[in-house]
Amino acid sequence: MLIGGLLSQLTIAQSLMEPLPDTTNLEEVSPSPAKERKLNFFIVSKREKGSLDLATRFNIMRSKVKSFFRKEKFVAIVAKNSREASSKIQYRLKKNNAVIGTLWFDSHGKYIKGYSLFYVGNDEFNPHSIHDKVVTKPIQELAPFIDSNSNIIIGSCYGGATYHRTSIDYTDTTRMNGDSLMIGLGEILGNGKVYGSEGWVMTKPGLFQKKAAVEGYPKRKLFLDKCYKPVWEHVSKWNSYVVTSDEFRPVNALTMDKFGNLKIRERSTKPGKEKKIQENLKRLKPGLYK
Numbered sequence: 001m002l003i004g005g006l007l008s009q010l011t012i013a014q015s016l017m018e019p020l021p022d023t024t025n026l027e028e029v030s031p032s033p034a035k036e037r038k039l040n041f042f043i044v045s046k047r048e049k050g051s052l053d054l055a056t057r058f059n060i061m062r063s064k065v066k067s068f069f070r071k072e073k074f075v076a077i078v079a080k081n082s083r084e085a086s087s088k089i090q091y092r093l094k095k096n097n098a099v100i101g102t103l104w105f106d107s108h109g110k111y112i113k114g115y116s117l118f119y120v121g122n123d124e125f126n127p128h129s130i131h132d133k134v135v136t137k138p139i140q141e142l143a144p145f146i147d148s149n150s151n152i153i154i155g156s157c158y159g160g161a162t163y164h165r166t167s168i169d170y171t172d173t174t175r176m177n178g179d180s181l182m183i184g185l186g187e188i189l190g191n192g193k194v195y196g197s198e199g200w201v202m203t204k205p206g207l208f209q210k211k212a213a214v215e216g217y218p219k220r221k222l223f224l225d226k227c228y229k230p231v232w233e234h235v236s237k238w239n240s241y242v243v244t245s246d247e248f249r250p251v252n253a254l255t256m257d258k259f260g261n262l263k264i265r266e267r268s269t270k271p272g273k274e275k276k277i278q279e280n281l282k283r284l285k286p287g288l289y290k
Contacts, residue, residue, distance in 0.1 A: 036147070038101030039075055040260030041089055045107060045121045046080040073101075074260035081121035086138035093145045100142065100150045100192075102262045109157030109201070111231070114165055116178035116196065118156040127177040130184030143190045148244060150192035151262040152185065153254065154178075160196020160239040163230040168289055170227065179239065179248060186243040194241040195254060195262075198234035215253040215270065217280070224280065225288035232281050236273070 075092050079085035093099065107118040117126040120139075129135045146152075154160060161176035178196050186194045202216035215236045217223070223231075236253040252265040 037098040039098040040102040042076045042104045043085050044078050045119050046078050079121045082123040082138040085120050086141050099145045099147050102151045102260050104153040104155050107156040114174035116159050116161050116176045116181045118154045118159050127180040130181055136188050140188045146189045146191045152192055152194045154196040155201055157200045161198050166227045168227055182241045186241050191243050196239055198237040199231050222289050224283050226284040226286050235277050
């Protein structure tokens with residue numbers, strides 16, 4: 001999860017109030033049956049005391065604002081760990097006699113670790129821990145509230161990456177195994193569709209407004225280090241995993257509307273972005289990661 005640059009309070013307020021743009025190039029993902037009540041959830045990890053994490057603070061503020069005005073359909077939850085998140089989710093679902101429509105885990109990724117992951121508060125879920133029943137018990141408790149139309153999103157950078165990542169010192173490569181993480185999460189929940197990104201997840205102000213808010217790349221110089229080459233080659237590429245059919249396939253970039261419903265772009269990237277990506281690939285150099 002990355003935000004390019006600092007955002008002022010005025011910018012944040014304007015981004016929450018601006019009108020919805022044209023959405024003709026978006027498709028609804030698994031529309032909910034009218035007979036079933038759906039609740040959409042956006043899970044943000046509680047900021048560590050004393051840490052300066054503008055991206056997380058921004059997401060907490062805007063998701064809470066959205067949740068306040070759309071509480072019948074959208075719920076924002078700030079949690080210090082997966083047990084707290086699961087308990088809060090279950091409470092709201094039981095209270096409203098509902099099932100999960102969209103469940104978005106907003107999280108940072110850590111490329112330096114060499115594998116896909118996402119956090120729920122202090123708890124890390126990766127291709128290894130996702131098979132530990134003790135670690136995943138809080139998430140598994142959500143399974144009764146998941147149906148075939150539920151969408152679960154790993155909202156971290158590289159959360160669904162399947163390529164080999166060059167190590168920071170360029171001495172070896174490791175496979176990210178985002179597919180193993182996605183499939184493991186799907187097996188825990190037992191139903192629905194799981195999504196993960198091959199590249200960066202840019203939670204810009206347009207998120208919740210049907211824009212391609214998660215489509216993009218960071219601007220800082222360190223991301224032009226040659227170790228990031230596979231990420232640049234997979235900008236805006238996402239994967240999906242359908243649990244019941246055991247189907248793993250690529251999909252276009254994701255976003256959410258103002259009610260937290262998942263959307264998929266019809267195009268993989270914005271016009272002209274592919275050219276910019278190729279230009280940046282030519283600019284990659286060693287020694288920029290510091």
